[in-house]
Amino acid sequence: MxxxxxxxxxxxxxxxxxxxxxxxxxxxxxxxxxxxxxxxxxxxxxxxxxxxxxxxxxxxxxxxxxxxxxxxxxxxxxxxxxxxxxxxxxxxxxxxxxxxxxxxxxxxxxxxxxxxxxSYAADLNSLAKAAKTEPAFIEAAALGKAMNEAYQQKDTVKMKDLQQQYRRVDSIKSIYYREWVRQHPASPVSAMVLSFYLRETDMDKLQQQLNQLTPAAKKNAPGKKMQHSINASKATAIGKVAPEFTQNDTLGKPVSLKDFRGKYVLIDFWASWCVPCRKENPAVVKAFNAFKDKNFTILSVSLDRQDAKDKWLKAIHDDNLTWTHVSDLNFWDNAVSRQYDIRSIPANYLLGPDGVILAKNLRGEELEKKLEEVIK
Known part of the structure; x- marks a missing residue:
């Protein structure tokens, strides 16, 4: 990813x-x-x-x-x-x-x-000092280095053990960050801490933490991005109707999500330059071929660049992606990607015929298994 x-x-x-x-x-x-x-x-x-x-x-x-x-x-x-x-x-x-x-x-x-x-330099220094002196931060740095070495050595057993240790230490770091934000509600740096360092997945809790900040402290870019992420996460939750969008296909013709209403559709975010996406494509192709005659299709949204349209088209051909493709060729600033708050790729959403989101980020055989479950 x-x-x-x-x-x-x-x-x-x-x-x-x-x-x-x-x-x-x-x-x-x-x-x-x-x-x-x-x-x-x-x-x-x-x-x-x-x-x-x-x-x-x-x-x-x-x-x-x-x-x-x-x-x-x-x-x-x-x-x-x-x-x-x-x-x-x-x-x-x-x-x-x-x-x-x-x-x-x-x-x-x-x-x-x-x-x-x-005015906020002291807050930056405070965080930098914590990274060098707080035990959890020191241990996390050492574990990060060890994980990198294990990855280079392709030691999957060691990697699994180190990742488990890192999750424990990371939870301690999160406690520190939450307390730091609580003590600095007026600092513009607090929005940075919440949006980048604190890996909160519960959007209600994240909203509560953002609400701790003064209006001025959350008016900056990190604060605005975090509020956007919260709103987008709620709008694209399982059980919600997927937000509508329109984007041009490979021939420049506008394609809308609503055009697929009545079908099971996978919204697939990817890019020709994304190695994990390209590795995942065979599984997506396999699922498409198995269910394309059972009221299922795919709508791929590419995060390719303006200067690389030819690479996008070549990847579609080379990977045998024979379904509808759209993009505004604006890289991570792709309008649909921003609307859905896509932060990493590959990413996908499986929708039912009524446009309701049934599942997210299905990988490998998970996609086929889910399709077998929902398509009778």
């Missing part, structure tokens, strides 16, 4: 160099003073939820760098030093709103860097 947040690091490393100072209008400065930073190092900056068009980069001077950018709403940003994104301390997430934010540290990376220059 590919997650849009994970992809941001990879996209940063692939960014075509563009000097931040060239921005026509700027209202925000991000300045780094890292004593060991080598002159000529490329530094990347991007809002974590943004599309590829919003990345930026600068060439560092000796011991420092400076971004001059335009920020509309406060948002979660990712800063990366150099192209080696897996190096410890090379990348850091932080909250940024219009104004000035400084990072000072020994360098050459972001390890032990301290924030200053803004």
């Amino acid at each position: 590919l997650n849009r947040h994970v992809l941001t690091l990879a996209m940063l490393a692939a960014t075509t160099l563009a000097t931040a100072a060239a921005t026509a209008q700027t209202n925000t400065v991000v300045e780094g003073k890292l004593a060991g930073l080598q002159e000529g190092t490329v530094v990347y900056l991007a809002p974590i939820f943004a599309s590829s068009t919003k990345r930026d980069s600068v060439i560092a001077g000796k011991g420092g760098f400076r971004f001059n950018i335009q920020v509309t709403d406060g948002d979660i940003y990712l800063l990366q030093i150099g192209k080696e994104r897996n190096a410890a301390g090379s990348a850091q997430l932080f909250y940024l709103q219009p104004g000035t934010l400084q990072l000072t540290g020994p360098g050459p990376l972001l390890t032990d860097a301290v924030y200053s220059g803004s």
Whole structure:
């Protein structure tokens, strides 16, 4: 499964160099003073939820760098030093709103860097300190490293054990984050904590936590995105009628979800560049061929890009996906993807003839089994 947040690091490393100072209008400065930073190092900056068009980069001077950018709403940003994104301390997430934010540290990376220059810098430092001193955070970091090693070694038994340990530690981290938010209801950083660090799946609980914040603290991008996620999750819950949408097919002809009313339909979110999606396609094709003559069809929504329509069409042909396909070719900003709050792909929704959602995210043989259950 590919997650849009994970992809941001990879996209940063692939960014075509563009000097931040060239921005026509700027209202925000991000300045780094890292004593060991080598002159000529490329530094990347991007809002974590943004599309590829919003990345930026600068060439560092000796011991420092400076971004001059335009920020509309406060948002979660990712800063990366150099192209080696897996190096410890090379990348850091932080909250940024219009104004000035400084990072000072020994360098050459972001390890032990301290924030200053803004009203919320102390809150960022508080979270950074917790990551280095709280036992659960330290243990989680060690487990994360061990899981990566087990994955590289293809040790599935060890991975399963480590994942179980990580879930236990992660629940302790969640307790810390909830308490941190409770103590900082007026901080704009709290919305970042709730939307990115706290993995709450109960939308009613998440709404309660968001409601703890002051109106100003949840007016930023993370707060708005979280409210959108809550609303979208409720609108696309099992038992609800799937939200209507219209998008163009491969020939540019508008296709609406309502056109499929009266049939069982699988709304399938995927992309030609998504390796897990391509690996899942044979199972989807198998299910389609087994039930296409039993009032079942598929409507695929692609998260491909404007400059890659040919790759989208080729993937449809190569994978033998002989059903209806739509896309606005806007990558993660695909309008239907945003409407359904799709955060990772592949993702799917199985609808009944009345448009009611029967199941979500069916993988492999699960799809055929569910179709056998509902189609008599």
